[in-house]
Amino acid sequence: MNIWKAVGTIGGLTMVSRVAGFGREMLMSRIMGASAAADAFLVAFRLPNTFRRLFGEGAFSAGFVPLFSQRYHGEGGAEEAKKFSEEVLAVFLPTLVLFTLVFEVIMGPVVAAISGYGGEKLALATFLTRVTFPYLLLISLVSLFSGILNSLTRFTAAAFAPALLNLAMLGAMLLVPDGGAVTATALAIGVTVGGVIQLALLIAAARRAGISLRLRRPQMTPGVRQFVRVVIPATLGAGVYQISAFIDTFFLARIGTGAMSWFNYADRLNQLPLGVIGAALGTAILPQVSRHVGAGDNDKAARVQGEATELAMLLCLPAALALCVAAEPLIGALFQGGEFRPDDVRITALVLSIIVLGLPAYVLVKVLTPGFYSRQDTATPVKTAAFVLLANVVLNFVLIPPFGIAGLAAAIAIASWLNCVILYVILHRRGHFRIQGWLAGRVARQLVAAAAMVGALIAVRMVLGDWFTGGVAKRMIGVIAIVGAGMAVYFPLVWVIGGLDKDAFKALLRRKRPVEDAG
Template sequence: MNLLKATGTIGGLTLVSRVAGFAREMLMSRVMGASWQADAFFVAFRLPNTFRRLFGEGAFSAGFVPLYSQRLQGENGEVEAKNFSEEVLAVFLPTLIVFTLVFEVIMGPFVFLISGYHGEKLALATFLTRVTFPYLLLISLVSLFSGILNSLARFTAAAFAPALLNLAMLTALIFVPVGGTVTATALAIAVGAGGILQLGLLLAACKRAGIVLKLRRPQMTPGVRQFVRVVVPATLGAGVYQISAFIDTFFLTRIGTGAMSYFNYADRLNQLPLGVIGAALGTAILPQVSKHVGANEPGKAARVQGQAAELAMLLCLPAALALAVSAQPLVSALFQGGRFNAEDARLTALTLSIIVLGLPAYVLVKVLTPGFYARQDTATPVKIAVFVLIATVVLNFILIPPFGIAGLASAIAITSWLNCLMLYVILHRRGHFRIEGWLASRVIRQLIAGALMVAALYAIRMVLGGWFDGSVGKRMAGVVALVGGGMAVYFPAVWLLGGTDKEELRSLVRRRRPYTDVA
């Protein structure tokens, strides 16, 4: 499979979803502002998404995809893989139903514990979370069917599915623009509708691929036991990360009104390159690495990771640097207006400029982690995650009191790099992956190109300074100038400096040969 083509397919369709997400956030900032009702909704939206990452990304990225891919390579591959999927679904679905029902019952105390809200704000946050929480059940099933399609190298439906959630929420904002509790309720209902649409799309895509799963009676078959042995440590590891997300929520809700909103809007910009680059690469390389490891081809598995790391840094470095330098004009142009004022924009931009400093590390984690998952080693990432969680908690307590939301953003950026470094060191010591000379050389040249781009961005900001304080039209024009100017400097500089293989880029444009050589 062509890594660039697969990543481009996933990343391109993810970009569609991210653009829809930006439209959603731009409209939401103007309709909801940084009000306490907006904070309550973001808590309600964050909780099921946190558990989604626990079950979906934890269970299926770590366990299901490698095991499904390995069964596909067998003598009766498609039959074995389908039976395995049905066995897992038979156990997974009842577990999700029970989990959802339990949390619906205990939602009030749980939201209070996480948020510290009281009175009307607690009541609204609890109600909204009860409405949004079934999304967890729907999106976890989406993760299962996405894993099947990704293992079959059918990435389109799974990559596009998140756009349906954004479109559902956009619809709620367009038709219920009054703000406050009414719009927050409409958004919560739209979350569930988006989940139904996503599941419907994935079921249809699986049917077109000839995959129709039957519901069976739950049984602990050998395949399910193997799945559980792999998934439990991975889920615990993902659970550690999600505990970190809960801790972030805990601190954000106590920083003051608006902090949840500031972080949400900043993270939306941060998630654009993360989703388009990091998630796309992680999704594309896991089946390949698993296949090479299963075929006892460690050199080829390491090569795939090296190519992914080069591509990640080629695209992620300029994104991170540009977001850090241009945070204020970007946030002002995209979100400021209506109920979202200049001070809200300033605090959001401050948060963004700090949190994106950890973006390259977070993307590289998506490249490094498959090196463990493909070998069914989910315990090591758990141990690293526990250490990183402890470091996050310590840094939050140290940095948030004096610096507020900027301290929380700093803790996230620092621990992202710590996580990346620890994963790499262990892979290197085990001989599974190391930074070869060709990769180090290209990354250094990418950094030089990035420095030239930063200088150009500062120059554009100085020349067009007045534009970023003017009308919405002028602000948007200024952003276009920044984005266009940055790209016009970075990519030619990378090309001239040799920051990537020119022949490989030519082959991508001409679509003549796959991205496989690493001269």
């Protein structure tokens, strides 16, 4: 499958989810503000969400997709791949149930240790986390079915599923717009309901693809042992960002009331390109790289990573620089109002302008890690993860005392680049992936176009002035103007000066949607 086509399918549907997520955050900022109840909910949402990214998405995809692909494209075909999936499910499901039950029992001390909260705020955060935590079990099962569908190059359902969570949470706030603990409780219920709906969608999509799994008795079969050997180290290797999220929560909760909320709203804008570009690239190229490596064609595997790097930088460079330059106008236009004050806008914008500087690096990590996972090498990312995690902790202790929440944002950005550089150097030394001349030339041209775009954004910001803090209509016009100006300068210029593969782009426009990508 064409890498541009795959990324377009996944990224487009992920964009639907991100737009729904923006609607959710815009409504939440006005109803909840940067309050103690908002902080408590965000802790409750972050705990299962972090475990979900660590176990469900990162480790599971890294271990499951290559092994499923090998069986599906091997002698056993679909039947052998289905048997492997059922064996993994038989062990995976009871493990998740046990893990969830244990955490429900010990939730109070866990939330207290992570948040540092006390009194009523701790009680509320603990209650909300108990309500949201079953989402981990549900969404981890979603990851299993997503892995199956992605291996079959059926990306649609898995890419759309996150939108259902955002819609469920939006519905909860529309039904209970009171604010405070009442709305926070409704949001927590919405999280778990969203997980149920997502799982139902993925099970139905897998059945349409001809994969209907039955529950087996748990057994450590050779296939499960192979899966576990890959997944255990991949839990750390693929989860450096998620493990860091626990550390970030620990520090954010101790910076003071509002810090969790400021970071959340800044990260919402940061997550837009991360989700649309990073997740799409990582999902699209892992099966392709695994297939080429399995066939012994390392040159083609490296070419896929090179094309993904080009596409990543084509989209990430303008996104990162635009969010950095236009942080305050965008935050003000999207979130200011109701309980979210101008001071909240200023602090949130500062966090955003710093954290997005690590955006290209984080997306590149999604491109580089398949070079290890496709070769069933999860030990190397583990070592890298451990080093970067330690560096992130040290940076937090060094930067937070003098700079507060801005220091935490800087630590995240620096750690992202450190992780990216280390992974690339290792792949380069092993001869698995190197930046070729054609790739370096295109990225250099992308930087030139991005610099011109920055100039245009600064000009628009100066001309429009207070439009970004005026009425709703003026704010929306301001956002459209600044986004439109950036795109109008960057993309035509990058086309003219040769910052992308024109032939691949033209082929994407001409090509009809493949039948096997439906569903």
